[in-house]
Amino acid sequence: MVKPARVLIGLASLSVVLFTGHFIYLKNQIDSSEKLKSSNIESISIKEKEKLGLQNTPIRIEFFDKSKHISRGTSYSSLDNSLTNFLVVLDKGQEKRGVLKHELYHVKKHCLKIQYQNPNTISSKLNEFVDEYCANVYSVHGIQLQK
Numbered sequence: 104m105v106k107p108a109r110v111l112i113g114l115a116s117l118s119v120v121l122f123t124g125h126f127i128y129l130k131n132q133i134d135s136s137e138k139l140k141s142s143n144i145e146s147i148s149i150k151e152k153e154k155l156g157l158q159n160t161p162i163r164i165e166f167f168d169k170s171k172h173i174s175r176g177t178s179y180s181s182l183d184n185s186l187t188n189f190l191v192v193l194d195k196g197q198e199k200r201g202v203l204k205h206e207l208y209h210v211k212k213h214c215l216k217i218q219y220q221n222p223n224t225i226s227s228k229l230n231e232f233v234d235e236y237c238a239n240v241y242s243v244h245g246i247q248l249q250k
Contacts (some may be wrong), residue, residue, distance in 0.1 A: 129239040136201030136242075139193065141166075144203075151204055154245070155211045160186040162210060164203065167195050180206040205242040210235070212247075 141146060148164045160219045163183060165172070183190040191206040193199075212234065237248040 110131070126236060128241065128244050129236075132243040133199065133201030133205060133239060136199045139198045139200060139203065147200060148203060148207075151200070151207055155247075157207060157211055160210065162191060164191045164193070166193050166198055170230055178202050178206055180209045191242060201242045205238045208238040208241040208247070209234070 108184060127237075142168075144164060148162075149158070152158050152160070152162065158164055165179075167174070172192050175226070176194070178192060178194045180191045189210050191203065191210070193202055193206075240246055
């Protein structure tokens with residue numbers, strides 16, 4: 104007879120493998136999305152902002168420039184220096200439509216409210232992981248997940 108604890112451990116392990124596989128798939132889809140250029144970023148960002156209902160939210164989208172931006176080693180979204188407008192910075196090598204969608208999702212879901220007040224707690228780290236996954240799902244599939 105199979106013990107229930109072994110079944111649960113087996114199911115949990117399978118879930119982790121499937122979840123990890125899907126996370127890798129999403130990341131690959133984002134990385135292979137349309138490359139953005141100075142000439143098309145404005146029109147694409149307008150379309151993507153409309154899809155998320157952010158057309159009236161002041162958001163500047165810029166390519167990373169070491170003389171203007173803080174280097175985080177990745178693209179990011181945050182409040183700009185005025186604290187009234189949002190800023191999306193697309194890091195070098197990440198000038199992709201999928202990355203833009205990912206960062207705009209963060210603006211909609213997270214930057215519009217204060218989050219992660221103590222970033223060193225386990226629940227904050229778990230929230231950050233789930234938020235990244237949700238942003239990846241939106242970026243690839245256009246599905247806005249609720250948590």
